Amino acid sequence: MNESLASSQQQPAVGANRPPALLINNIEVIYDHVILVLKGVSLEVPEGGIVALLGANGAGKTTTLKAISNLLRAERGDVTKGSIEFAGERIDRMTPNDLVKRGVIQVMEGRHIFEHLTVEENLLTGAYTRGDGRAEIQKDLDKVYDYFPQLKERRNAQAGYTSGGEQQMCSIGRALMSRPKMILLDEASMGLAPQLVETIFETVKRLNEEEGVAFLLAEQNTNMALKYAKYGYILENGRVVLDGEAEALSRNEDVKEFYLGLSSSGRRNYRETKHYKRRKRWLA
Amino acid sequence: MEILYAFFVAPFVDMASDPIFFSEVVIGGVLTGIMYSLVALGFVLIFKASGVFNFSQGVMVLFAALTLVGLMEHGVPVWLALILTVMVMIALAFAVEWIMLRRLVNQEEIVLFMSTIGLSFVLQGFGETVWGSNVKLLDVGIPNESFEVGGILLNEFDLFAAASGALMVTVLAVFFHYTRMGRALRAVADDHQAALAVGIPLKTIWIMVWSVAGMVGLVAGIMWGAKSGVQFSLSLIALKALPVLILGGFTSVPGAIVGGLIIGVGEKIAEIYWGPLVGGAIENWFAYMLALVFLLFRPQGLFGEKIIERV
Known part of the structure; x- marks a missing residue:
């Protein structure tokens, strides 16, 4: 293809x-x-x-x-x-x-929070490269808590002991603290419950619309x-x-077929998709 | 029966019968312990920030002391010699980063460890080439009078060492927990990839910790050097720091202190009350035995960071 x-x-x-x-x-x-x-x-x-x-x-x-x-x-x-x-x-x-x-920051796959630091300390490390003083950093900290209220509740907890969802929020929040123009978000949905995935993506959308942060x-x-x-x-x-x-x-048929497990003849099971994919590759 | 009594009862009877002597022993132990802690601290700092066990810490202590004495022998006043030595230790940190660490990024831990062994030989050779290898006396003007408080004999020098140790630990603790740099150091210790990703430059961090470790080494070097002269054997006190680290945990600053105190006090008490039973010289191996026991039952040490595993 x-x-x-x-x-x-x-x-x-x-x-x-x-x-x-x-x-x-x-x-x-x-x-x-x-x-x-x-x-x-x-x-x-x-x-x-x-x-x-x-x-x-x-x-x-x-x-x-x-x-x-x-x-x-x-x-x-x-x-x-x-x-x-x-x-x-x-x-x-x-x-x-x-x-x-310059405003480009990556949020790594698998979250990579600093386990032995508290949630708040984790967020503060994100502001490492900034030189605009405590007041500004505090303002952004409040903003992050605004986007992720759950983090505020857990601010003094050791990050290693927080839940997977909280860790993902923490690592996105940490990136936000650097005032990014673009966040490279790697597998934010990995290992999270569908509802949490939805929450994370909704926040991504909000950040994009309200803060103008670009996302890859x-x-x-x-x-x-x-x-x-x-x-x-x-x-x-x-x-x-x-x-x-x-x-x-x-809407693309190939994408539906390969990545969404759907096709014009309705939902397919994994084996058929796999087979179809292989055949398609040979023909290409 | 008699032997059990001699081992498990008699020493405690002795302790109780002469409390003043006992407290002198304990205080003596505490003061030696602080000196051990000073050396152990240097190890902890570097291990925390880069996961490297710095074999050359002992030689750094020697090198710092040698430089200080050497400068003073050339007629440099104490305060200036101190400043210059601090600068030399910072320069050393830059050199280590530039010549060694930078080139070994991503290598196995064992490779880094080996490189610090190499560094220890280089430093020792360099120090002795420049400043000579004869035994030197270090006198930076720390008072060394003994006096009595409530019947307990104390020594000004020991107290001074204890105070400077305590001060240094406080400063380090504040630095680690309340400053941007300190936080970054702990972040690097936790996950250096993530630290890199949030824009913490590893090179700066490395130079930073090696400088701090160099200064801690200098303080340890001054204390030990003033006590027992500046010579090659000074670098061997690093060996005494190992059990301290095993006890306190490789990653904990307070652990280094408490570990040092336990070992200092423990070996003094063991020497004086149990020593005669086994023909003395317990002081030399007591620390290592204690370390072995710890390795069996609590390998991360008293304060070492628990390996966090979420279920």
């Missing part, structure tokens, strides 16, 4: 009227000098947009996010080709510290991601195989 949805490829920007804040141009990522993980991925996220990055396990979603936030280097990964730009500036050689200062969502939960994103890219084996407006993607 290498065709792109017709209209999208030609238009330069996703929102058409807004310039892309993040522009990834044909990057290749190699781990440990030998393992080729991304084989030319291009995508863009407009200012204040929500974009979904979809795909199965091992498709390269997390690697793409880490290439942007440059956490890759700490795992012996390297962007060997292509370029990454944020707000018109090349960022592919910058340290995560520089990137956070790496998700396996395709349904949920396409519901909240405006645009989506589908990765397979380190390549973008399909992209388009979220609505168009969720």
Whole structure:
């Protein structure tokens, strides 16, 4: 499935009227000098947009996010080709510290909260790169508590002992404390009850609308991601195989077939989908 | 029966019969314990922030003391020599980051540990090449008079050491819990990837902890050096810090203090009341035995961070 949805490829920007804040141009990522993980991925996220990055396990979603936030280097990964730009500036050689200062921050998969710090201390570490004084930081802390009232109740609890949902909120809240322009949110729905997933995504939406934070969502939960994103890219084996407006993607037969488990003949079970997918790949 | 009495009753009878002597023993133990804690603290700091067991901490103590004495021998006044030594220790932290840590990012813990062994040899050789390897006397003007309070003999120097130890611990505790940097240090200790992701630069953190560990080493070096002279064997007190760490936990600042006190007091009491029963010299191995017992029953130490596992 290498065709792109017709209209999208030609238009330069996703929102058409807004310039892309993040522009990834044909990057290749190699781990440990030998393992080729991304084989030319291009995508863009407009200012204040929500974009979904979809795909199965091992498709390269997390690697793409880490290439942007440059956490890759700490795992012996390297962007060997292509370029990454944020707000018109090349960022592919910058340290995560520089990137956070410029407003790009990643919320890692698996939450990664600081277990032995309290919830509030966790949030405060997010403000590390800021130099605008306690009053401003306190203001943002209140704002985070406003978005996640549950965190306020648990502010003095050791973060390692909070629930999975609270940890996910904590790690998003922590990113918010850096006053980001763009959050790279990796598998926010992983291991959470459906209702909590809904809550998290509703908050993402609110943050996007009220604070103007752009989101790049790496998700396996395709349904949920396409519901909240405006645009989506589908990765397979380190390549973008399909992209388009979220609505168009969720109507696309292939996407329905492969990622949503639906087809024109109604819901299919997993085995049939798998079979169909394999056949389709051979034909492609 | 008699032997049981000698081991389990007689020592306590002795303690009770001469409480003044007993309290002298305990106080002596507390003061030695604080000196152990000073050395252990340096280990804890680096281990907490980078997960590296810094084998060279003992040599850092020696190196700091050597530098201080060396400068003073060249006629530099004490206060200036102190400032210069602090600067040397900070420079050392930069050098360690630049030459060693930066190049070993992502390596196994054992590799980092080995590199600190290497560092200890380099530092020791460098220190002795520059300042000479003969035994030096360190006198920074700490008073060293003995006096009596309520029949208990006390020593000004020991009290001074205790006070500076306590001060340092307080400062560190405040630093770790109430400052931005301190919080960042603890964050790095918990999850360095996540710390990187929120924009905490690991390099700065490393330089920071190695500098602090260097300064803690300097304080320990001054105390021990003034007590027993500055020479190679100074670096061996690091070995005494190991049981302290096992007792207190590798990741806990208060643990290093309490562990030091337990070991200091424990070995003094054991030496004086039980020593004669087994022919003396308990002081030398008591700490290690205690550490072994702890390893069996509480491997994370008294205050070590529990491994949090949610079910």
